[in-house]
Amino acid sequence: MAKIAIGSEPVVGSLTPSKKKDYRVTNKLQEGKRPLYAVVFNFIDSRYFNVFATVGGNRVTVYQCLEGGAIDVLQSYVDEDKDESFYTVSWACNTDGIPFVVAGGINGIIRVIDASTEKIHKSFVGHGDSINEIRTQPLKPSLIVSASKDESVRLWNVHTGICILIFSGAGGHRNEVLSVDFHPSDIYRITSCGMDNTVKIWSMKEFWTYVEKSFTWTDLPSKFPTKYVQFPVFIASVHSNYVDCNRWLGDFILSKSVDNEIVLWEPKMKEQSPGEGTVDILQKYPVPECDIWFIKFSCDFHYNATAIGNREGKIYVWELQSSPPALIAKLSHAQSKSPIRQTAMSFDGSIILGCCEDGTVWRWDAISAS
């Protein structure tokens, strides 16, 4: 990475906890022996704000958080293929608002499960290799985007089962894509990052007619004129190693590599020449012992805070939108020693879940100040 010029230094957060909030473990459950790679709350539908899903091995499990630290298992799905290993899960819904659980993994097949009928809704075959992350468009929750080892990012319509766009080709990623995220307000925009150390911002504005067409498509999904988006609008080299998680924070981007920190930066695009631009690194949120890849962070609904686990089973909770960044809390427990692959923050940030390599789910609840 290039040296940072004077006057462009980022603000680095201090690791001294600000004691603004405190969390304590309220539950721990062992789901199985296989590692859990993802855990996610449902932010799509306010009825299910306390419902979350985890994936690991060939299982997808839906839970509910109750008052007082209790966790209920609501649904549990198992893929008949024992070799399947799910890496990612996301909540979506069809145009009628029926809740879907969407999961993907090593087989490269996206499983869309209708949670209201507990049946498989559709299976999307198309990716040439494992699926590393699936995210849902918050404004149109029947659109999902998937990041895959086959170096592509694909946009799907879970309602009609159509692969609308493939973000890949001449300007695409040159190694596995590990993470992808929809812009919270700009419906055309996504960001993706991966093992080629880059973060790429894509726009589907020119292809939006295809997205609209996908909602009214009645023919076979395979006959849909899927388009390739070959050129991103912005390519950023913020990191010098695998970039395994990225999220939009408004118009800024949070991304992390294996450098023990999350970086907040602003993409500054040059209007005339797409693909080019500069990166202004604004803030850094240090996360000690976070130097292995495939550790993902999560934010609460309003992006006030982010939680990230590390290699040693600790969770760091950072206040995101303050400058300098403040460490809200550092969560550690004597029995939590396994790497935490992903965390999930509840709608208001009062519950933090961590899913671990050893197949456990940990629940942390905020202690009210009084």
Next chain:
Amino acid sequence: MASDPSPSASRSEPHDDSLMTKSLETTPTLKHISSVIDSLKKQVAADRSVSIQKRIEDNKQKLLGVTNHLSKFSNGRKSCWTNNNDNSVDLLTKRQNDAVDMTTGDKDGYSSQEDAHGSTAVLQGSSMAVKNADRFIKLAEAKRLPPYTTWIFLDRNQRMTEDQSVVGRRRIYYDQNGGEALICSDSEEEVIDDEEEKREFVEFEDYILRMAIKEVGLSDQVLESLAQCLSRSPREVKARYEILMNEEKAVEGSKNGDEAHYVNPFLDKDLEAALDSFDNLFCRRCLVFDCRLHGCSQDLFFPAEKQSPWSHVDEENVPCGPHCYQAVLKSDRTTIVSFPLNGDVEEKFAPLSDGAGTWISRKMPSGPSARRRLKSCQSESASSNAKNISESSDSDIGPRQDTTSTPLPSPSKTKLAGKCGIHKRNSKRVAERVLACMQKRQKKMVASDSDSIVSGGLLPSDIKLRSNSHKENADATSSSHKNVKSLIVGRSRRKEWPIQDCRNLVHSEHPDGSPNKMITDPPMTSSDDTMRKDECVDDNTCKQELSDDKSWKAIEKGLLEKGVEIFGRNSCLISRNLLNGLKTCWEIFQYMTYSENKLSCQAGDAANSLLEGFSKFDFNGSMSGNEVRRRSRFLRRRGRVRRLKYTWKSAAYHSIRKRITERKDQPCRQYNPCNCQTACGKQCSCLLNGTCCEKYCGCPKSCKNRFRGCHCAKSQCRSRQCPCFAADRECDPDVCRNCWVSCGDGTLGVPNQRGDNYECRNMKLLLKQQQRVLLGRSDVSGWGAFLKNSVGKHEYLGEYTGELISHREADKRGKIYDRENSSFLFNLNDQFVLDAYRKGDKLKFANHSPDPNCYAKVIMVAGDHRVGIFAKERISAGEELFYDYRYEPDRAPAWARKPEASGSKREEGAPSSGRAKKVA
């Protein structure tokens, strides 16, 4: 010191005055300098954190609105649901409610057949996980695809773009089985070159620089400490400072009201500048813009042999539109023929009808005989007036006639002479012609005058000169002037001349007679019509001529020049193809005659110019005198472009050549066109490179190194008797004598057919006549390519397309591919390897077999090497395609190793590199 201590100070230079004075007083010490810089640094750092704070706060506000909006969505879904779906059962909601009800239920997790873990550890408090679902919901198995990397379809090879190179980059390879990431780099070449990346100066650096120098003055000491502070070189700092100062001045300058005037950048460029991008972007080999195969900024090669200008056929000579010069001329001629003839308006009608008669007679005949007849007709009609003119300009004609008879080198001379011979009896006609030339010369003067008018100052002498010439003219065509004047009453003299011009031009056009043009002229039906047109045209002419010089922009002139080169002096075609929407045919015609005359006048020799002017009107487009000049212009341009863009290329050339000569047994050599202007000698790059010259080379067709194609008549070019086939080349319709393709349904005409029912069968790659290939699960491993329809032996199936990469690049990429045990590299020639990993076509999935049904062959198609896949035997529909990858024996992966190590001849010459590549 005097620097502003407040960290939150805005950067509006609050300490200007005090600092300036101070820096004048004392020479700054090192300590002083560093303290100044330090304080600036602190200030900048503070500013930075403030600005970040502000930006984050702004973003926060914005995001708050967004998330609130989203939260409404989430809530909306709930209400929408409760309204609409009262009856249906949502199992998720049901389970949710059930769970709440049985919070006090059993404590254990869930039992499952497999790896369920019975116990739920409750750590703190009284909370517990509640078992709600005992059973697993099974997801039916879906068959997964064989793994592949997303790839883009290519119907032709592409050269790798710079940003796709992996050479010099550290690559991390994640080993799925080992579960570890390996850094893939070979230590010798991997000098992690920090790339001397030229960092741009950011705003804050500029600020520090400016302020520090303002404060302590510009000295080496200051520069050095600044450089240290900014971690740059002092020189860099100084250069930047100068830029900043200049910018500042420029800003001030523009503030002072120096209004820069903006102009259309495109139309103000001359053609050369505009063509610069064309030359850079247009591929002359593929005839497309932005060619992905040969790239942008190619070397420009201008063929030593100029193509003769496009010769038009008779049917092209219908007026091209309402502004066609033919239409205008035709009607104009009537007027002008009549004008010199008759002094009076009343008499005008007589010659008019005469003219109409002429047209009718012209219309009938065609071919060379028409030419004579036409001419005689014309001269007859002209004879009466010629008398008149020759009388009025007696003194002039004598010497001019002399000049006509002097021997001249231009081809027009013979023509003229011939004409004179034909029309011996018509000496009056000659006189008239000479007169016309004379008038033209006057017009030339006018032209140069009007040039000066355009450029601004109008000198009195000029006016005199012009009035003189005008008078002369008036003398010569004394009778006509009354008429003209009557038409243009109230117009200034300047307006008058253009009319004369056009008249002149018609005059001069008249005797030469360009028969082609006239023959198809529609006959005039009524003289009234003609009259109306006349007036109309006259008006038009005036207007157009007025704006003539000014309105011809540099680019338009340039385009016209090109047009003349391409189409000859055919204004119809030029206007339609090159100046569409910019200039009308008539305008072009006028300008052409106009500028040619001007040009010839400048040439000096009056007699020559006269005749040359004459020849210019010959619409066959023989460009005698002008060509030399144009050629030299090209040479100049070519030189310039090359210097700008290609110096590095020629430098690299030699090293490549060396390598090639060392490796004689290399089967294919990359062809690069040579730029020899004469027959290729020892210096020819093609010869040195060991390739044949091709049609893209600059050298003349007679070059001995040229591949001359085949003359096959019946073999269909499918056996080694065809020289093309024998040389592993496809036939080229531009080169081979009998190999051609007809276009469309034949209505556009077909080339002459020489053989009987001959059809070349050696152009399938060129014509993309390939078989339908299907992609499917292979019977062997992974993906496979299958044939849709059955084919016979040696049938062409399709092309193996991909990215063209260098051998070095291929070595680098191959390391990763070999680890993944799937390589799509294919040796193409001494320079390039095809990589179909991310770009290619379905044939990349054809698997290897030691006993294959297909074979691959590198074929030269129009100067490019391409890989064709051919049937080795009869293949029936639906069969999977295999071919022998021909990996070099020592590099081949286990699955491609032949039991009987039969190294083919071709493999020996391949470069020794550490990767497995397919070899044709």
